[in-house]
Amino acid sequence: MPNSSMSNQTTVENWLKAQLAEQLSLEAEAIKATEPLTRYGLDSIDAVTMVGDIEDVLDEELPSTLFWDYPTIAKSAQFLVENYDVSALADAKDEPVEELEETVAAPVASAGKSKGWGGLFG
């Protein structure tokens, strides 16, 4: 459905804008979908790291060079919409940057015992 893919495209674009705005300390409105991401100070290694953030939300393995191959928000959003189920981004859109503390559980209990020197030097 063209309509839904159009709105998917917008959802992904907005999510990416919010993400970038947060992590580059910019206003989301100031980011244009058609400008190269590097224009906003996102360097090549940052761009690779950002793929990991999307992987987390989509729960899919993406090409690590995604933002190198599709270097604008419009192009990368289009690639994602065409190749992946992006509905998870729609759900995440109100909360652009995932708060680590709240979203991840700690299934493997830390075996940490006493603080400090723990009788080591007794």
Place this chain on the structure above:
Amino acid sequence: MTNLEQYQTAEALEKALGDPNIPESVMSFQKVMEIDETEAFPHEEIEWLYNWKLADYYTPTNCGGKFTNFEEFVAIVRVLCRRDQTTGIAFTTMFWSFLCWMAGTEEQKAKLSKFVREEHGAMCLGYSEKEHGSDLVNGDLTATKVPGGYLLNGEKWPINRATISGISFVLARTGEKGEAKGLSLFMVDKREIADSEYYNLPKIHTHGIRASDMSGIGFKNCFVPDSMLLLKEGDGLELGLKGFQITRTLCAAFSLGAVDTALRTTLNFASERVIYNKTVFDLPQPRRILVDAFLDILLCDCETIGAARGFSVIPQQFSVWASVVKYFVTTQIENTINNIYPVLGSRFYMRDEHDFGMFQKILRDNSIISMFDGSTVVNLHALMLQFRQLTKQRRRRQPETMKGIAERLEQIFSLANPVPAFDANKLELFGRGMDDPLHGLEVALKKLDELQQNAELNQEVLSKLINLGNIVLEELDAHDSEIANSKFEFGHDQSPELFEIAKKYCTLHASACCLHMWLYNRNSLGDFFAQGEWLVLSLHRLLRTIRPLPYTISEHYIENVAQELVKLHQENKSFSIVPIQLAEANTIKQEDNTNAELINV
């Protein structure tokens, strides 16, 4: 002789090179000092290494050589660099061949294999430019498409072996400045380009590795055929960064080779020199400094050998592990060398006294290792970018995740078992939050707990290890909550605090590697290793930098480690968790200012 097969080539090379204390040996200390003083490139020594067929060990078996994994490689490079980092590095620019082994076509690989193994060819890596060091994507050297190939324009500088090499790996811009896909990597064979279209830049005079061919290369409308392009146009940065994962990790071997000699020459002095009716080594403070230096080597061994083997098991995690090794091992060893020179006294500063003046040369040579091939800040920066994902992934671990990690750790750290051949296709630009050595810390702690049933083990050592292991865990948990609660921003304006957090992460990483190394090799690396006292002291030494801990944890353990150090020194074995036999048990007794006299022991 060690019974670990992967160290036997290093031992054979040692033997063939001969005792470096004997002036007639290949790469003897006397010769390499002369070379350093004249700053003339070590052609003869390099040719000797080719004739020994050392290039085979830089070439994978499927390309006609003998290379299968990096553990053997690290041991070989240490043998070279304990004699001379200049020659060791000059020969080892051949590790750039991995760019071709990784990405080349069958023709490109066959050609390079023949070039290095049969034609004794060498190569250089042209990434840096005068105006752009670490900032690769803004390079000015361009490659413009023309029919059948490209025209190169621009200069690469400062480049090791830019002049004395037949092949240059050149990173050139084929797109816009700043674009990640705007770079392409060429394997430029100088025999096949017009002499008039390229030139070399003059020798750069350096503080250390003075006999190196430090120079540069420039191109002026230089035609290179399409067959010299590696992968596709635009793939240069990805390939370059993956190549760095290999070479950055291997840089640790340059440092570990040099520090062996730094410590050995200082021990030669400290065990002979009498002051206040005692040898220097019998004074408590210098003795402790030298024991600490030995511990530094052992703990860096755990990190380096672990990584060298890890390449074969978890190559996809090396965007993290390579950064840790490159930062941690090279700076730790720099500190080690700085810590021990006061023990050598004024001789550390002299250019011909005491073992031919090797110490001052090592001090100068070694200080480049943490800088080239990705500097300390570049590596810490690369690491910190992955912190959020490392933290998330660690918290998400499930019992099956832990099972997988435990299996991989056993494969990586059990030195008695061969690792699979290295597969460069599995390298990844980012590690998806995985870091087995630290994420498997709980596996190690559980094993320590289980060892409490083992009557053969010294339970005092074990209880100290458990306590220290738990400190590592507490610090790692604290690191994770710090990362989880801090706001992250991209870009290059990372806070100085974050650099310190990254350093601390590396310290915890090294601690975890030490624990794993001990746990999986207690029964195979000899009594001293098995005792675990060195491990208690190493963990204490590492953790003391991030927590206030008492200066001494056990005088008794320190004394035992001192005894082992003396034993390795007397038996002429390398300072390592896998001590190899060094060439011929001959020592030079050298009086200051007098001629060297050979004594058989």
